[in-house]
Amino acid sequence: MKIERTLDSVCNFSDDVISGKIKPPSSPEGRFTQILSVGIGGSALGPQFVAEALAPDNPPLKIRFIDNTDPAGIDHQIAQLGPELASTLVIVISKSGGTPETRNGLLEVQKAFREAGLNFAKQGVAITQENSLLDNTARIEGWLARFPMYDWVGGRTSEMSAVGLLAAALQGIDIREMLAGASLMDGANRNPELRNNPAALLALCWYWASDGVGSKDMVVLPYKDSLLLFSRYLQQLVMESLGKEFDLDGNRVNQGLTVYGNKGSTDQHAYIQQLRDGVHNFFVTFIEVLRDRPPGHDWELEPGVTCGDYLFGMLQGTRSALYANDRESITVTVQEVTPRSVGALIALYERAVGIYASLININAYHQPGVEAGKKAAGEVLALQKRVLAVLNEASCKEPVEPLTVEEVAERCHAPEDIEMIYKIITHMAANDRALIAEGSCGSPRSIKVFLGECNVDALYA
Numbered sequence: 228m229k230i231e232r233t234l235d236s237v238c239n240f241s242d243d244v245i246s247g248k249i250k251p252p253s254s255p256e257g258r259f260t261q262i263l264s265v266g267i268g269g270s271a272l273g274p275q276f277v278a279e280a281l282a283p284d285n286p287p288l289k290i291r292f293i294d295n296t297d298p299a300g301i302d303h304q305i306a307q308l309g310p311e312l313a314s315t316l317v318i319v320i321s322k323s324g325g326t327p328e329t330r331n332g333l334l335e336v337q338k339a340f341r342e343a344g345l346n347f348a349k350q351g352v353a354i355t356q357e358n359s360l361l362d363n364t365a366r367i368e369g370w371l372a373r374f375p376m377y378d379w380v381g382g383r384t385s386e387m388s389a390v391g392l393l394a395a396a397l398q399g400i401d402i403r404e405m406l407a408g409a410s411l412m413d414g415a416n417r418n419p420e421l422r423n424n425p426a427a428l429l430a431l432c433w434y435w436a437s438d439g440v441g442s443k444d445m446v447v448l449p450y451k452d453s454l455l456l457f458s459r460y461l462q463q464l465v466m467e468s469l470g471k472e473f474d475l476d477g478n479r480v481n482q483g484l485t486v487y488g489n490k491g492s493t494d495q496h497a498y499i500q501q502l503r504d505g506v507h508n509f510f511v512t513f514i515e516v517l518r519d520r521p522p523g524h525d526w527e528l529e530p531g532v533t534c535g536d537y538l539f540g541m542l543q544g545t546r547s548a549l550y551a552n553d554r555e556s557i558t559v560t561v562q563e564v565t566p567r568s569v570g571a572l573i574a575l576y577e578r579a580v581g582i583y584a585s586l587i588n589i590n591a592y593h594q595p596g597v598e599a600g601k602k603a604a605g606e607v608l609a610l611q612k613r614v615l616a617v618l619n620e621a622s623c624k625e626p627v628e629p630l631t632v633e634e635v636a637e638r639c640h641a642p643e644d645i646e647m648i649y650k651i652i653t654h655m656a657a658n659d660r661a662l663i664a665e666g667s668c669g670s671p672r673s674i675k676v677f678l679g680e681c682n683v684d685a686l687y688a
């Protein structure tokens with residue numbers, strides 16, 4: 228019920244946006260022309276992959292992504308939108324609703340809206356779990372729309388939820404066809420007979436190729452430009468799911484499968500030399516697409532040979548050359564790149580990951596390692612606040628007292644964190660938030676640092 232209700236609301240909302248029934252308040256165009264999707268990890272990779280794979284050449288709304296807390300990257304996306312910010316639908320995606328990178332992206336975009344005199348709430352959409360911080364913010368601020376993400380849907384398996392479907396529908400992609408492809412694949416993968424179960428076969432191939440311990444890397448090579456981001460999408464799906472320290476019985480296993488790759492035949496002119504002749508630490512997955520281009524557009528660029536025949540020849544040639552040198556490969560073949568086949572591919576790999584996880588007895592659906600990194604990042608920012616307080620105190624003296632890195636570390640009562648304090652200082656200095664009085668950042672012991680301005684309020688905070 229809930230799923231169907233969400234799907235209907237995604238379809239209705241996107242129809243209304245595309246038809247102009249739902250419009251931005253102050254755009255001269257009178258309708259939304261752009262999507263700015265803010266999210267990271269599973270809240271970005273699926274929509275990015277699908278946009279690249281399936282968006283038509285002239286979509287009703289074009290899409291851009293903010294998937295990092297890199298200020299220059301965010302500025303670039305906003306600058307590229309230019310005056311079209313007024314006709315941009317901002318979709319903020321976060322299952323937890325509290326991921327710092329996504330929150331920062333949102334705050335930066337909201338600032339850009341304020342500076343352009345635009346009302347963000349009338350152009351903002353949230354996709355998140357009910358009652359998350361993001362959900363509550365969107366509700367209280369009266370954003371244009373909110374779509375749910377359910378607890379039982381993991382970020383990296385969320386492409387077929389509102390996370391992936393809303394952006395796809397807004398780009399004119401047939402999302403019911405994507406779902407039909409996923410559903411067909413899901414049906415096939417319920418077959419208890421192994422040889423007729425594609426996901427089980429795939430998982431067994433991985434197990435066999437990597438000795439069940441990830442001893443070989445998975446190189447994913449779609450021979451089709453539009454599938455370029457499939458390997459990046461799979462990198463998260465596979466590595467965040469399977470890269471685990473402990474198995475389900477608590478044994479230390481350090482499992483995983485490394486995924487990389489871009490596309491063929493492009494990569495043949497990059498690293499495939501090493502795959503053929505160098506260290507044998509990988510297996511390849513070729514993604515073969517039979518249909519070269521839409522019917523009626525083909526021509527022979529030399530007698531009997533089309534451009535697509537070259538692509539075909541490159542794939543088959545590389546596959547044979549690798550095989551001749553004992554390098555294993557799997558080939559996944561699709562008829563053509565359509566919403567249906569892309570939906571099926573996503574469902575295939577989601578299920579293969581689940582089956583492989585049960586083969587190696589690990590939990591595919593948590594990510595404790597990432598949480599450790601997030602916690603450590605929080606500690607760095609807390610240390611930065613202490614460094615700032617120490618520098619501020621010294622910079623408020625008459626005359627200003629420039630400090631060495633060692634002195635800052637001592638006054639922070641964190642001598643063991645001296646290297647991190649040095650990193651914090653060089654970062655602040657590079658961004659004009661601290662001034663170097665003596666020495667250069669290249670030689671840590673030589674520098675003396677102070678703040679450009681004394682913040683008296685902070686002294687008594």
Ligand SMILES: O=P(O)(O)OC[C@H]1O[C@](O)(CO)[C@@H](O)[C@@H]1O
Nearest residue numbers: 268269270321322323326382597
């Ligand atoms: O959707 P959220 O909660 O913002 O999380 C984004 C991503 O962060 C992770 O939790 C950890 O990287 C991913 O699993 C997830 O896709």
